[in-house]
Amino acid sequence: MLISAEKEEILISQSPVSSMSVPESPQPVPLVYTDVTVVPEHERNELEKSISSLEGEVLELKSKLKSLDEKRKEVLNKIIDTKGSIRVFCRVRPFLLTERRPIREPVSFGSDNVVVRSAGVRKEFEFDKVFHQSATQEDVFGEVKPILRSALDGHNVCVLAYGQTGTGKTFTMDGTNEQPGLAPRAIKELFNEASMDHTHLVTFTMSMLEIYMGNLKDLLSARQPLRFNEASTKCNLNIQVDSKGSVEIEGLTEVEVPDFTKARWWYNKGRRVRSTSWTNVNEASSRSHCLTRITIFRRGDGVGSKTEVSKLWMIDLGGSERLLKTGAIGQTLDEGRAINLSLSALGDVIAALRRKKGHVPYRNSKLTQILKDSLGTRSKVLMLVHISPRDEDVGETICSLSFTKRARAIESNRGLTDELRKLREKKISELEEEMRDTQESCKKIITRLQEAECLLSDNKKLLRTTHEKYEEDIEEKLLSPINHLKESDATPKSSDKLVKISKSSGYVPRFMTSTVTSRLRQTMSEKEINARPQSIRSVAKTLTQLSTSQSLSLSDSRSRGLLRRSYTKPLQAAANSGTPETPKRDAKDTSLQRKNISDTPKSKMVTSSDPNVRAKLCYHRRRMSSLT
Numbered sequence: 001m002l003i004s005a006e007k008e009e010i011l012i013s014q015s016p017v018s019s020m021s022v023p024e025s026p027q028p029v030p031l032v033y034t035d036v037t038v039v040p041e042h043e044r045n046e047l048e049k050s051i052s053s054l055e056g057e058v059l060e061l062k063s064k065l066k067s068l069d070e071k072r073k074e075v076l077n078k079i080i081d082t083k084g085s086i087r088v089f090c091r092v093r094p095f096l097l098t099e100r101r102p103i104r105e106p107v108s109f110g111s112d113n114v115v116v117r118s119a120g121v122r123k124e125f126e127f128d129k130v131f132h133q134s135a136t137q138e139d140v141f142g143e144v145k146p147i148l149r150s151a152l153d154g155h156n157v158c159v160l161a162y163g164q165t166g167t168g169k170t171f172t173m174d175g176t177n178e179q180p181g182l183a184p185r186a187i188k189e190l191f192n193e194a195s196m197d198h199t200h201l202v203t204f205t206m207s208m209l210e211i212y213m214g215n216l217k218d219l220l221s222a223r224q225p226l227r228f229n230e231a232s233t234k235c236n237l238n239i240q241v242d243s244k245g246s247v248e249i250e251g252l253t254e255v256e257v258p259d260f261t262k263a264r265w266w267y268n269k270g271r272r273v274r275s276t277s278w279t280n281v282n283e284a285s286s287r288s289h290c291l292t293r294i295t296i297f298r299r300g301d302g303v304g305s306k307t308e309v310s311k312l313w314m315i316d317l318g319g320s321e322r323l324l325k326t327g328a329i330g331q332t333l334d335e336g337r338a339i340n341l342s343l344s345a346l347g348d349v350i351a352a353l354r355r356k357k358g359h360v361p362y363r364n365s366k367l368t369q370i371l372k373d374s375l376g377t378r379s380k381v382l383m384l385v386h387i388s389p390r391d392e393d394v395g396e397t398i399c400s401l402s403f404t405k406r407a408r409a410i411e412s413n414r415g416l417t418d419e420l421r422k423l424r425e426k427k428i429s430e431l432e433e434e435m436r437d438t439q440e441s442c443k444k445i446i447t448r449l450q451e452a453e454c455l456l457s458d459n460k461k462l463l464r465t466t467h468e469k470y471e472e473d474i475e476e477k478l479l480s481p482i483n484h485l486k487e488s489d490a491t492p493k494s495s496d497k498l499v500k501i502s503k504s505s506g507y508v509p510r511f512m513t514s515t516v517t518s519r520l521r522q523t524m525s526e527k528e529i530n531a532r533p534q535s536i537r538s539v540a541k542t543l544t545q546l547s548t549s550q551s552l553s554l555s556d557s558r559s560r561g562l563l564r565r566s567y568t569k570p571l572q573a574a575a576n577s578g579t580p581e582t583p584k585r586d587a588k589d590t591s592l593q594r595k596n597i598s599d600t601p602k603s604k605m606v607t608s609s610d611p612n613v614r615a616k617l618c619y620h621r622r623r624m625s626s627l628t
């Protein structure tokens with residue numbers, strides 16, 4: 001926004017101040033030169049009006065956005081509940097380069113079912129979604145994304161990777177640098193979504209831990225033990241449940257993650273610690289469960305808004321091998337038992353929740369104790385079961401698939417009649433349509449909100465810049481009358497531009513009419529005059545104040561009277577009394593006042609610090625040389 005500036009100069013006829021007295025009216029009034037910054041009052045008013053209307057618009061848009069956000073939340077929740085708040089996906093690992101592909105593959109699959117053939121027996125398992133061997137990390141993440149939105153909406157969310165060793169759990173959760181997995185993608189998505197939330201302030205913290213043989217190990221702790229069984233304050237952490245049922249792990253490191261880069265850094269650190277500790281004990285990572293927790297703090301931007309806290313757990317579970325088949329003994333057997341116990345406890349909890357059974361056996365393992373508040377009724381659970389395509393792994397594959405069968409959130413499609421299935425699909429697609437519409441409306445409002453906020457901030461900056469500069473100048477002049485007068489001294493000489501004002505004509509140009517600030521200064525000067533300052537210095541100050549008032553109406557007899565009084569009384573009093581009340585410097589001040597100021601005023605350009613605003617403002621130098 002450009003504020004137009006006017007350059008106006010006035011010449012007011014004068015009689016020199018050297019006489020130390022002001023003759024009675026209609027004698028000439030002392031010469032006063034001034035240099036003031038003018039932000040025309042009407043423009044300032046317009047700016048203030050625009051700011052207040054923008055503020056109103058921003059408030060209105062935010063409230064619309066809030067109600068749309070509530071609607072979006074509700075619709076998403078319905079979609080997730082209709083699909084099932086505990087969903088189970090299956091991912092089939094492709095054959096590795098080192099693996100021999102059998103002539104007749106034991107595992108075949110459709111979009112939501114897997115069929116396993118073994119020793120002439122055919123077993124079919126249904127899932128919410130099956131990811132084929134060719135499915136990319138992007139495809140998998142696409143299905144997980146809606147549940148992340150749920151986490152940001154305040155629900156606790158749990159994403160678990162389950163399966164036999166070597167079936168791709170870590171590949172799905174962590175991925176590689178070229179093909180990042182669910183965890184880094186999810187973290188990135190959370191930051192993305194948070195940055196687009198205009199009604200809440202969203203912040204995140206991160207924790208990582210490992211469960212090995214029933215012990216908890218803090219993966220982000222500054223001090224890491226070399227071995228798992230080594231004494232460490234960060235091993236064997238205690239699990240606490242507060243009165244609201246919220247689970248907390250005592251002493252677990254929780255780091256603030258302000259952005260994705262920092263979050264990724266911590267995540268990689270935790271993964272490194274995990275692999276290092278496992279190298280040291282010479283074991284494979286499948287012997288432990290690795291848990292990553294992102295805690296989400298979501299606070300509304302209104303005064304007194306509460307902070308909602310929710311958790312997103314991303315868990316790479318230990319391998320679900322059958323102990324008899326592996327022929328494990330000693331520590332390996334113990335580890336296998338511990339893993340199987342906790343996996344079986346997890347299966348029991350999920351099955352109890354699915355059946356909506358009164359008692360849910362959370363206490364049977366550390367894993368289920370930790371996840372108690374994230375597997376419950378208000379939570380969303382996503383289990384990704386991984387299977388191998390190999391002939392040799394058929395037994396393990398059937399075991400894994402049977403485990404997840406228990407965990408299915410909704411009645412399997414097989415249990416539904418065709419009609420019910422169609423109805424369910426129709427409902428989901430209607431809800432998804434509603435969701436798209438709501439999101440579209442949200443986007444439009446966000447765009448307008450961003451524009452309004454940007455304009456508002458520009459206008460505020462502009463108002464502040466001009467106002468501050470103006471106030472600064474006034475302050476400077478009030479504090480330093482000598483400097484001001486010196487500056488006036490340098491007033492340029494372009495007399496041809498000067499405007500003569502006749503006192504008798506009563507004509508006052510528009511720019512001389514009072515503004516808010518000038519009235520303020522006038523009041524200040526009046527106060528000072530009324531206080532009858534005794535020193536010349538005070539007189540000089542008063543004069544300066546009067547002179548800086550760019551719009552003091554000189555046709556006003558009161559103003560002229562003030563000018564006269566301010567010049568005569570204190571000076572005369574000083575002269576009459578003969579008291580050397582006036583210090584040398586003050587005498588100099590007076591002589592400075594007497595100086596004829598004749599330089600041409602320079603119009604300064606003030607540009608807002610914001611390059612978008614670029615408002616040019618002229619500083620108006622006004623000359624009040626004489627009153628005729």
Ligand SMILES: Nc1ncnc2c1ncn2[C@@H]1O[C@H](COP(=O)(O)OP(=O)(O)OP(=O)(O)O)[C@@H](O)[C@H]1O
Pocket residue numbers: 092093094096163164165166167168169170171172284285286318319386
């Ligand atoms: N979908 C896939 N596409 C390509 N390679 C895969 C895929 N899934 C797994 N792999 C590869 O298979 C191997 C084993 O995968 P991964 O280590 O992720 O299995 P895991 O189930 O986590 O094993 P463990 O339980 O021992 O940790 C890795 O070399 C991985 O790169």
